[in-house]
Amino acid sequence: MKVAYYPGCATHGLSKDVDIATKRVAEVLGIELVEVEDWNCCGGGFLDEKDEEAHVALNLRNLSNVEKMGLDKMVTPCSVCLGSHRLATYKYNENKDLRKRVNKRIEGTSINYNNKATAEHLVWVLVRDVGIETIKNHITKQLTGLKVGSYYGCQMLRPEQIMGFELSFKPHSLQDLISVTGATPVPFPMMTACCGFPLMGSNPKGGLKLAFNVLNSAKTSGADIMIHPCSLCHLQLDTLQDKVKSEFKVSWTLPAIYVTQLLGLSFGLSPEELGIGNYAKEILKQKGVI
Amino acid sequence: MEPKSSAIRNEEKEIIVKVKRFSPDKGEWWQEYKLTVDRFTQMTEVLRRIKTEQDPSLSYRAACHMAVCGSCGMKINGAPMLACKTLALQLINEYGSNVITLEPMEWFPRVKDLVVDLDDFYERMYKVKPRLYPSKEVLDGKAEHRLVPEDQRELWKFAQCIWCGLCVSSCPSVKNDPEFLGPAAHAKGYRFLADPRDTITEERMKILIDSSWRCTYCYQCFNVCPRDIEPVTTIKKTRAWSSKMKDKTKVVETGEKHVNAIADTIRRSGKLLEAEVYLRTYGLVQAMTDMVFMIKSGRMKYALIKEVPIKGLNDIEKIMTLGENE
């Protein structure tokens, strides 16, 4: 299977381990990830507030490049990049006044979008196109005994009318992926709540509290570790472990790893090959997984 | 003759409705009802039939049964929805179970059964001065408003809030931050802020802008709004007014720095340069402090990756500059 691959800025930056693990896992599963030719930033979920037309146009540029590559599916590991592209095409199609303004902007650029290429989340491709059964065939190491919180976050699910892969209030894609590794999925009350990352740019205190709410909810529900589907959740939930610890006076950590990092472990790949971070390694060691 | 319409090939199914009931004297309990529905049965009709045929004591609100009055907001199978806009059989198919749960909306205090006290919601709406303040000349009939169709379409999209409360009930920032007005109030506020017929712009900016930077962009309001008014979109649009604001608060200042840094780095390289954005948003001191966490988590090495500008910078320049000249 060949799909266009849009890593996004964070996946090539501070969340590089998401990129590393995703590529390794895709390789094992026989998915050919072709990086989108000369891709640009999707706006990071913020640009639209400053300039809506620029946001739409930037995202159309990526999708237009995908079309030029002769592909129609653009897969991204990052929920914000996903939301950004899908919202852009939704607005472009639904709002004729905005469309007119965007068309003015892209006049004379390389952009030529024909509504063929769409953005999809890596998890959707894994669950729907590759299939749980196929993934199962590649499992070499059962992660038995590991309790994994299934954290969905926001934009892989919402708005449901634009994402549409699964019920936003009753998702199960991540639980399915956890189950296949032999680990125990731990759904928890705040598994679809916001991690607070988008609030860090304006109200970091509030953002941190949201992160704590999520981690605490997973911890209380019995998770050892959690997986998530987003390069920005990754920064928030994993990097801030110690900040949360000191700010909210708790003794535990609840590391967050990317979904493909968990899959990779069950494919027998080493934590180093998957770029797994320090906090997670510690827990995985404790639990005898590595 | 076999009817051509599938409406005519109706199916019927027995469902079990589990209602989370409550009254101040009896407390909380779950109650089950069984009834047969067809593919057209709205959840408001399910409730009406329970009430008139099985249990008259069940309390809920409902009026228009066409998603314009906003009375029947509740949690259906855990999701905040209007009962009228939800078909019983569709739920059963989507959730793969013939059991449907009904609960009152979250966040608002319960009054009885599915009825909640919406005063908190209304107060939020009144805070944004939810009415047009037209110019005196127009009110006196000495002049007439004009409003171009493009503006009418933009504003009408956001003006269709039916005060149902679903977005506020499911908003994490409402629960997290008392200074945040909530999604519905922001939609209402923006609808007037951006209305060229309004005259109290300064006051509206004071009411709305600080709060707008307290939203966490989780898209839940967009997700649950039964009228598709996209409150989060109005919050984004409100933030754009920050540059016109005097006496900015801390959150506004930080937020603006953050977004400007994002826009600048994208324009320069086509990519979002995280390290630079971080530095410009929080300043050097905070950035140094936070570096400790970066090192601890083991991702300091990634912070040093040097991103190469994209080749098509001409495109980016064009896309982003035109916006400033408009």
Add this chain to the structure above:
Amino acid sequence: METKKIEEILKSEGAKFKDWYDVRETPERRPFAKELEYEVPGLFNGKVHLRNNGDFYIFIVSKDVFNWKAKVKELKLKGEVVDAAGGLMWIYEENYDWLRDDIKFLKDYIKQLRESLQHQKH
């Protein structure tokens, strides 16, 4: 510049018109457009609405046409009919040539309409 060109076209098509005036959303705001009222004597009247960004529309008011909306399909107009109800019709014109051609067309159209009505009466 734009106003002069529109005036020239109206003049050449035999229309009478008054001065341009500014339009704004409220009296306090800056104008977003200019308008000019015209009349093609004995046939129809209306105004030209010229936006600050250069977009312009012509408004046709006719006592002869019962409902423009029902006629849209048979009108061979260059511009796009953006609104029509009863004797009122708005056309978006992309350029001056379109404006000129559409006024020409409508003059003929209404003349012919009257003739055919006369014909029916006889």
Add this chain to the structure above:
Amino acid sequence: MEKLSYDAIVLGAGLSGLMAAHEIGRDGFKVAIISKVFPTRSHSSSAEGGIAAYIPGNSDPNDDPDYMTYDTVKGGDYLVDQDAAELLSAKSGEIAMTMERWGTLFNRQPDGRVAVRYFGGQTYPRTRFVGDKTGMALLHTIYERTSGLDVDFYNEWFALDLIKDGDRVRGIIAMQMKSMTPVFFEAKAVVMATGGMGMLYRHSTNSYINTGDGYAMALRAGAALKDPEFVQFHPTALYPSDILISEAARGEGAVLINNKGERFMKRYAPNKLDLAPRDIASRSILTEVKEGRGFPGGFVGLDLTHLGPDYIKERLALAYEAAKSFSGIDATVEPIPVRPAQHYYMGGIDVDITGTNHDLRGLFAAGEAACVSVHGANRLGSNSLLETLVFGRETGKTVASFLKSTTSPSSSVDEGELEKLVNDAYSFVKSESGVHFGEIQNKLRDVMWDKVGVFREENGMIEAVKEVKELRQQTSKMYVNDKSKTYNTEFFNALELRNMMDLAIVISSAALNRKESRGAHYRLDYTQRDDENWLKHTISYLRGNTVEIGYKPVKMTKWKPELRVY
């Protein structure tokens, strides 16, 4: 009992109530609005198509207010008071522009002025609209405006009864639904703006809250209802939710079909076919169903499929969306299931064009609750929103001048009588056995639909009167299962049912009495209009168990009755 004093009480917070309160409050009088729902939940929000308005300088060049009046009079089958219709037309443009000034986001022409479109029965286009949610837009505008004024809102308060002293209105007893506390609202004037009564019928496009409370309270206090037999049925309500599918659908070419796939309107209206007037179309659909050519459940199909998906989504957006959301039907591939449903009540509390009732001093009414006789025997589309605002405002002005010239009564209201009214209401809660409201209500809705519905005839209506009387008898033996002292909706539903019964007896008796067919009142045994004997308004009072019927002449100014042909 706690007492609160006001100059005026407005009952109902829909368009007419809010407009009336706005006018009263503007004159500095102390006014309270009492509503059993939060204002924006009122049924005004369900209005779709638009509000008719002749706006000078922004209307068809051939149109003028006289054409508008003529359309209204003819549409009402000449039972319209022509002075009322003239007032409606004359004030239409100004009221629409007032709403614009207050912020209503009317659809626009490219130059930024309010746009206009055609609606059924209009000689020239006059309908001003906000997409297909005009009622919602207007209601929100006027609530937003009045909520910023010095007007007291009592939302989710349920009114029990009108209090009078001789023939003078003294106020209202109402109960806060949350706490169930009864309060006497003392006032010199009461405006009934309580809306319609669709819940009396098994099928109705109305909200669940439209239970005719105002009509019943007025009747019990001794005021008359005018033309109570005139109930409008709309032919195309969505099955089974009875959400209105606008006439615009058939205007754009949609076709009614029966279970044989046959375009059956050719049997009933060979020329106009599917564009036949509302009453004829309603009768035709029900005939098909009765004769076994409907679909199981009792509906026919409204077929749009031949129009093509793009056209449907652009021109008939609401019909498309409603069918999808509420019936799970994709109108681009299969017919929309429709059937007639009660839609509007032309009858109402007898008032003149100032909104004044002449039975009780201090009683006023506006909107659907009132019968100003501006709709006659059949209302035209786009005229109801207009009526609520024009006559809401007229009524408010009348109340303000009434208050200026009226002194406070010297005696105070008999406390014992107030207590008795509350106790009567509470008797349902106190009873330990009897019938539940739901059982009686469902029976009532069946009787009204089957026997005082689209088709009427002598025997059926005699039976209806008898059955309604029996049900009304049972109502007094109702009991309320829920004894809760918090938001006890069962208790309020029981009181609503009591109101519905008082109204039902009047409707069925008046319908039996009128021996002709006119507008929405269609009798199989008298199929023609009879101007000689029946060009007059019915005036009906409820005295205990009997309905007393009298008449009033129709006011004519310019337009003599002629055959109603379209």
